[in-house]
Amino acid sequence: MLKRLFSLLTPLWLLMAWLDASAQHAAAALPVDKLSFQIDSLQKAHHIPGLQVLIFTKDSLLYQRNAGLRNLKTKTPVTAQTLFPVASITKSLVAVATLMLVQQGKLALTDEVKKLVPDIPIDNPWQTTDPVRIAYLLEHTAGFDDWSMKAYAYNNPTISLQEGFTIDPQARRTRWRPGTFMAYSNAAPPVVARIIETKTGHEFESFVRQRIFTPLGMKRATFHRDGAALTDLATGYVGKDQQEAPYWYLLARPSGGLNISALELMPFVQMLMGRGSFQGQQLLSPALVDRMETPTTSLANRAGSQQGYGLHNFITAYQGHLLHGHDGAGIGLRAHYLYQSGLNRGIIFLINTDGPAFFKLRDAILKLVLQDIPAQLPPEYPLSAAQKQTWLGYYRPSHFRIAKTGWFLGLTDLLRISEEEGKLVFYDGLGSNPVRLRPIGAHRALRLEKQGYTPELTLVQDDRHEAVLVRAFGAGIQANTATKTSALGAWLPVALGHVCLLIIGLCVLLGFGWLGRGVWLWRKGRRLSALPVRISLFVYGLSYVVMLILLNGEGNHLGVVSPQSMTVFVTSVLGPLAALGALASLLGRYKQISGRFDWLFMSVATSSAMVVVGYLGVWGLIGFQTWA
Structure with missing residues (x-):
């Protein structure tokens, strides 16, 4: 009876908590001085050459920080006009462009990819019963492998989208039943971009410029090293010794070819915060923005998980608040945009180096931006002894992002859930510290991490009826799933x-x-x-x-x-x-x-x-x- 009451009251509680938090804290003042101090301190401590940081609402800019150098050799400073290669953030443009065609009735997210682009081979053993659909490509649940080393190393500024499909065809092989498990793959976005080209008769970049860049005033953004990117592009730096990285002419630009400044990326994020509207223009319907933010196709999401990877838009959970966005990692460059429409807050930060500085900067910014906003954690679900037992045990990584890494991850990454002092705790790898779990359903739990993050774990069953632990998508995770196994x-x-x-x-x-x-x-x-x-x-x-x-x-x-x-x-x-x-x-x-x-x-x-x-x-x- 108690659990039934819990299931009935939880949605109401979440709605009331969200409305209360939105009303009280939407206009909370930013700690500007603390932000600048933290950003400058981290930049100095971690030798970040240059950076751009923006904090904004759907209508206005609240905070801007441009600091450091975009090129160490020429000593050229980062300004508001500096462009950064933002890598995988480009994928969000692919999703919005697709949804625009859905809005026009030219596409449906359930459309079978093979029927739309039969000239692009996809090796799918489940084609008859489970064909790859557009939504699977956008949510990375098609089962594709990620690009090979050859594809990542490919460096040709003139290659066309169609030519790119010949470089790494083996990546488009479904390794498990499509629409079950998520594994991030750069091989999927180009296929969607090609669908857009066949439906519109326009080159992908041209369509995006006409339908997204122009209405949002993104005049200097480019997919190529041309225009403003010839004069104002930040140089990437790799490693502790800050070796200058060459410009990366990506194999398929829809996967990560965008060059843009934080200031020009902001209208795109504001449009999403405004539920598809920007300065009186309705680019997308609110329902389609909601769909972009809501992962639905994986087993974890069908089991009730509210976290995961939507349509090239993934969730970062901080103190229970679900922030949407996407990050990007290039050679010596990192980028991220985050937003929470209910709290009316958006964040963009771009840096021209790799390493831990990116994550420390993200942690510091989120902590300060959300410091006066109460946590929004759902009530703890009362697990029965039998339900608790289903969680306990060891899990080995499975469904790898890059198939070839499985030989090593299978030997070094070992996950475990145990019960300590009556509470579930999670060990995320060998030698890791225990993280307290907060059950929010019979098969769902939040990880209460020290930094304030609250990513979700979901327990599902695969085709072989084996228990699979699904982790919320995050940067650096090479396997979002782990299959339960015995101690031996x-x-x-x-x-x-x-x-x-x-x-x-x-x-x-x-x-x-x-x-x-x-x-x-x-x-x-x-x-x-x-x-x-x-x-x-x-x-x-x-x-x-x-x-x-x-x-x-x-x-x-x-x-x-x-x-x-x-x-x-x-x-x-x-x-x-x-x-x-x-x-x-x-x-x-x-x-x-x-x-x-x-x-x-x-x-x-x-x-x-x-x-x-x-x-x-x-x-x-x-x-x-x-x-x-």
Whole structure:
């Protein structure tokens, strides 16, 4: 009875809380001095070359900060006119352009993509029962892989949208039933943009300029390095040493090619805050803006989750308030816009560097902008003992954003939910601190993070009736889902993975010792026992150490034929060959090994090497051509 009453009263409570918060705090004064102090302090502490920060309502600008340099070499300052490449924020324009055609009756979000653009191949094993639809592309629930390294490294300023589809066709393969799980993919927006082109007869960029840029007064915004971008574009900087990043001519501009200033991006955000209206112009109906902000196609959303990724518009939950927007990450550049229409607040911040500075700046701005606004948390749902039990246990990452990363994330990321002092707590990875969970439904809970964020977790079942934990979309998350497993299923791969990594490191360290000892014995006319085994294990370990270092490196060198990518290819072949050589040599010379430790280590190391080779073979990482 109590739970039934809870389910009836929760929507009413949320409505009353929202109305109360809106009425009391919509006109709350901004702490301007504190904002400037925090921004300047973070810029200095984290060596942010330049930045733009705006805070505004749907009708007016409340705060503006342009600081630092857009180019360190020329010492050119950031001004209000400085353009920043805003990367994936571009996707929001794709969504709005699509909704404009929906508004005209030329498209429906449920339209089958294959029927609209049959010339773009999509590999969908579920085509008969579950075709890919426009909404799936916009919400990233089509199951597409993300771009390959080759696609990310592609750098051609003149490539057309249609030509871009030939570069990485394998990304358009549905890896699970469309419309079930979300995985962010840059391969989806170009398909939607092409649909827009076929329906309008105009190039995507031309359509956006006519229907979005012109009405909103975005006169200097551009998808190319032309116009204002030739004279006022911020340069990106990478790493602690602030290496200048080259301009990124993206493979498909609808995925992230927009160059714009914060001041010109503001009208676009104000239009969304105004429910499709800007300065008397109704670009979109309020219902379509609501749909853009509301994710609906995933299993988590169908299970009642109010968070996730809408139509190229995702939710950032802070103290229970749901802020909409999108971020963008380029080479040495980060961008984000956020807004909450009920509170009448919008935020834009653009910086020309990467790293943790972006997130610290976001945290500081949100904390100050919302400091006088009470938290808006729904009441805690009273879980029964049986319901609580369904949450408890271990979860391994699944449904990866980039399929090739699964081999590593599956060994290093382990999620767990446990009960401590009668409350559910969440461990988001190995060595992470516990985060308190606040159940808001039988299968939904909020993470009460120290910074004030309250992202949602949703428990659903996949096609195989396995429990899957769905995390709210966020920057840097390579797998938004994790599938429940046993304690053995959780810890065995992690333990084996770490033991194998340790042995790889020991093979390298001991290998240098073996080489030195072998040379010393050779000079004395003697020979180190089982030398072929030792050399093989040393080559095996060194190959994979080099491969891991290169795969973890920065830049797009791996996406083209380069010394780095060729080295990865060579080591991905040399490692397995050396492991097989170690096995063959060990079997033929095990009687020659002097010393119990040597025999034990070589036996364990060789067995470990065969496990590693088999595992990487399953993931397709033997003969890994990163440029292909």
